[in-house]
Amino acid sequence: xxxxxxxxxxxxxxxxxxxxxxxxxxxxxxxxxxxxxxxxxxxxxxxxxxxxxxxxxxxxxxxxxxxxxxxxxxxxxxxxxxxxxxxxxxxxxxxxxxxxxxxxxxxxxxxxxxxxxxxxxxxxxxxxxxxxxxxxxxxxxxxxxxxxxxxxxxxxxxxxxxxxxxxxxxxxxxxxxxxxxxxxxxxxxxxxxxxxxxxxxxxxxxxxxxxxxxxxxxxxxxxxxxxxxxxxxxxxxxxxxxxxxxxxxxxxx
Ligand code: 13P
Numbered sequence: 001x002x003x004x005x006x007x008x009x010x011x012x013x014x015x016x017x018x019x020x021x022x023x024x025x026x027x028x029x030x031x032x033x034x035x036x037x038x039x040x041x042x043x044x045x046x047x048x049x050x051x052x053x054x055x056x057x058x059x060x061x062x063x064x065x066x067x068x069x070x071x072x073x074x075x076x077x078x079x080x081x082x083x084x085x086x087x088x089x090x091x092x093x094x095x096x097x098x099x100x101x102x103x104x105x106x107x108x109x110x111x112x113x114x115x116x117x118x119x120x121x122x123x124x125x126x127x128x129x130x131x132x133x134x135x136x137x138x139x140x141x142x143x144x145x146x147x148x149x150x151x152x153x154x155x156x157x158x159x160x161x162x163x164x165x166x167x168x169x170x171x172x173x174x175x176x177x178x179x180x181x182x183x184x185x186x187x188x189x190x191x192x193x194x195x196x197x198x199x200x201x202x203x204x205x206x207x208x209x210x211x212x213x214x215x216x217x218x219x220x221x222x223x224x225x226x227x228x229x230x231x232x233x234x235x236x237x238x239x240x241x242x243x244x245x246x247x248x249x250x251x252x253x
Contacts (some may be wrong), residue, residue: 002206002207002208002209002231003037003038003039003209003231004037004038004039004225004231004232004252004253005038005039005040005041005165005209005211005231005232005252006038006039006040006041006232006233006235006245006248006249006252007040007041007042007043007064007092007126007167007211007232007233007234007235007239008026008041008042008043008235008236008239008240008245009043009066009094009097009213009234009235009236009239010022010042010043010044010045010066010239010240011045011066011099011236012045013045013240014044014045014048014240015048016047016048016051019044019045019048019051019052020048020051020052020055022042022240022242023042023044023052023055023056023061024055024056025242025246026040026042026056026061026242026245026246026249027055027056027058027059027061028242029242029243029245029246029249030059030060030061030246030249031059033249033250033253036253037253038232038249038252038253039060039062039232040060040061040062040249041061041062041063041064041091041092042056042061042062042063042064042239043063043064043065043066043092043094044063044066045066046065046066046067046080049063049065049085049088049089049090050088050089053088053089053090054089057089062091062092063088063089063090063091063092064090064091064092064093064094064126065080065085065090065092065093065094065123066093066094066097067080067093067094067095067097067100067114068080068081068082068085068093068095068114068117068118068121068123068125069081069082069114069117070110070113070114070116070117071117072117072121081117081121082117082118082120082121082122082123083121083122085121085123086121086122086123090123091123091124092123092124092125092126092165093114093118093123093124093125093126094125094126094128094167094234095111095114095115095118095125095126095127095128095152096108096111096114096115096127096128096129096148096152097128097169098128098130098169098171098174099174101128102132102171108147108148108151108152109151111127111151111152112151112152112153112154112155115127115152115153115156115164116155116156116160119156119160119163119164124163124164124165125163125164125165126164126165126166126167126211126234127148127149127152127153127164127165127166127167128167128169128213128234129144129145129148129149129152129166129167129168129169129192130144130145130148130168130169130170130171130174130213130214131144131145131170131171131172132144132171132172133171133172136170136172141170141188142191145168145188145191145192145195146195149166149192149195149196149199150195150199153199158200158201158204161196161199161200161204161208162204162207162208164208165208165209165210165211166192166196166208166209166210166211167210167211167212167213167234168185168188168189168192168210168211168212168213169212169213169214169234170184170188170214171214172214173213173214173215174213174214174215174236175215175236175237176214176215177215178214178215179214179215179216179217179220179224180212180214182220182223182224182226182227182230185212185224185227185230186227186228186229186230189210189212189227189229189230190228190229192210192229193205193206193208193210193229196208209231209232210229210230210231211230211231211232211233211234212224212225212230212232212233212234213233213234213235213236215236215237216233216234216235216236216238216248217238217244217248218238218243218244218247218248218251221233221247221248221251221252222251225251225252232252233248233252235248
């Protein structure tokens with residue numbers, strides 16, 4: 001049985017005070033869910049990771065980074081390694097978020113190195129995949145997702161791949177208020193799980209969690225997570241409001 005997983009991607013939001021307040025709010029809101037089977041993580045900007053990690057340290061709320069660099073150490077100005085993130089208190093690292101693919105220009109090859117480096121550094125990568133609106137309209141959703149998954153996981157043994165969570169985030173649903181319908185999301189998730197079974201085996205495909213992301217709100221989370229292959233959600237905007245995020249965690253629990 002896959003344990004539900006709710007992660008908040010704060011993107012480039014909050015400041016030193018509000019990041020800690022938000023983290024504490026999530027901790028307080030999650031207390032009443034103690035013992036319920038749901039994993040929760042928040043992904044603040046790099047500069048607030050340490051403060052947020054401290055704020056959640058006595059709780060079951062985990063911390064994730066929004067990105068990770070593949071180099072171990074040395075002359076990579078501006079980059080942050082997996083071991084630094086681990087040292088700062090991170091458990092997870094997002095890899096290949098659509099904004100990094102489409103705004104920053106990250107390639108599948110780079111993302112693959114990041115996934116491998118995250119695992120090598122003791123982090124659990126959350127590999128984000130998903131098609132653009134034009135790609136969906138052109139009937140290329142499966143082709144795009146296949147490329148993101150196959151290239152993103154290239155060279156990873158089944159054992160290493162078992163550390164990965166996949167997040168299906170159709171780009172047209174991110175920050176637009178246009179959520180994929182539970183049927184559309186389930187269809188994509190089922191396809192991804194089939195792909196994982198093809199690349200690895202059925203057992204691993206059965207174990208890997210696949211999250212949905214894209215305009216998840218308190219009022220659509222339960223319906224999405226009620227589908228067979230939707231194991232949780234990766235939340236952007238609604239993760240910046242304590243009440244909304246906690247309501248989503250409640251829906252998962
Ligand atoms: P929104 O929930 O704001 O659409 O963002 C989704 C996302 O990109 C999470 O990583």
